[in-house]
Amino acid sequence: MTALRTVLAIAALTLREASRRRALLAIAVLTVVLLLLSGWGFSRLAAESGLGTLTSGQARLAASQLLNLVMFGFSLIAALGTAFLAGPTLSGETESGIALAVLARPVRRSAVLLGKWLGLVLFGSGFIVLAGLAQCLVVLGTVGYWPPQPALALALLAGQTIVLLTLGLLLATVVSPMASGVVAVGLFGATWVAGVVGGIGEALGNEGIARVGAVSRMLLPTDGLWRGAMHAFQDPVVLARFGAELDGFPFLAEAPLTAVYLGWAALWVAMIWGLAAASFGRKDL
């Protein structure tokens, strides 16, 4: 019971920090800008197809691609935001001395870490769900496209954020706040690039290159979850029709995620969290 209260108190504190540190404001402004720009873009798309230069199938394909592209932007904001919150909130506090007074209370360090993690998960997932839903509504309003599995897609995007912030927390227990954010975001970008490279390998039928993507998706599941989310956002009928021509295109995914991969991603998060708890528990302050 005591541990649970600590977890909830620290989670609430972390959410309050995120809202008061202007992180929330910065992210909200970025999100609104992105929503407005994409709204304008999608309305142009609707206007073009209305002129008859695009078939309805092409328009839906373009909408799918554009939706994925914008969602990638959101996932990037969420990833950057949480990774740069996770670092300062943990290693920044141990460096500055804020953690001394908190950890001298009758609390377990693992409970404090879980509270921070939970707060960041709520923050990141909340952002993804709100911004993603707003984006889907923008697309619906402008081009009349509604993704087939929006809930699954948003859940997978939230999962991607959770993977990255868990990694950010682990890094924050061993390196400085800034470095942990930079390394987490760097790895995120590298995995995405490796995923694109792997996709090109698959399109070219080169198994060696294709394996690059597969291996990187196992090492850091952000790209795998992202591909699953993309698949849930796109129109399956259109994809089946044009799929072959678009092999290797980075903003379309051919296959849904398997349950095994989702299980692996959950296990990965649990393992990295466990490592972070062990590292934080042994740390001298």
Add this chain to the structure above:
Amino acid sequence: MTAAGDPPTPAVWCSGLRRRYGRRPAVDDVSLEVGRGEVVGLLGPNGAGKSTVIKMLLGLVRPDAGEAMLLGRPAHDPAARARVGYLPELFRYQPWLSAAEVLALHVRLAEAGVPARERRECLSLVGLADRADDRVGGFSKGMQQRLGLAVALVARPELVILDEPTSALDPLGRADVRDIVLSLKSRGVAVLLNSHLIGEVERVCDRVVILDRGRVAASGTLAELLGRRALRLRLTDVSAEAEARLAATGDVVRAGDWFTVALPAADDGTAGSDVRCDVVPDVVRDLVTLAVRVHAVEPARISLEERLLGILRAGQGGDR
């Protein structure tokens, strides 16, 4: 809580604490005890290991060896810290919270159930009543240290550990801290006070533990440490024989004609008690017998500072 009749467990007890950083031992076999309601001062030069000892007691630094108990529970158990207040040497509090919110957070973490009115009283005790709703980010260092003091006091502690509590305070603030420590003492709250300011320690502490290079160099009540008095004599025509007579009484320091002789402590060792009553007349009689001309004989009291310096220098001398 101990059952009625049981002797109360000490507020702090540790034995054989050791900690190395790399090859350098920071804390080497430190044992100490703070009784319930007792105020104990931790003294020593920079790098003596005082803060590391405190952090090991609070579970912030893992000891390589040794045991520690807080309020009767093993220190590695977080529950041991339920009734412990701590002001760290590096005092920083969430800058995005207000002072009142910081106290509310700590009360929640300590599960102390302290009502808002009592938390406000705690803030006014440290002089922050009118800043309760201001963000900590805008506080000066001194105000943050005052807030730290309030954090240490807010959850109705039975033991308060203060690590350099006046490092950022002005003389008025130092006097406030002294009053707060004395009021804690009067309420039976044990205090472990780490301070560079010997005068501060001398005024409020019942006992003193002196650390030097990670070891306990001396410890005892102020009376035990300071009960030794000294005798200042202005002498001429001092023969070797006379010097030997002085040395037989205690350590002698000579500055020109002035001789300062440390006198053996009184047998009972209580505070303020004098040296065995016949020592001074005996010395003077013997000096006169040895044809020494005695110009002045006056009592001198050893301050804690002199005693501390003496202990630390003796430690260094023994090393080289």
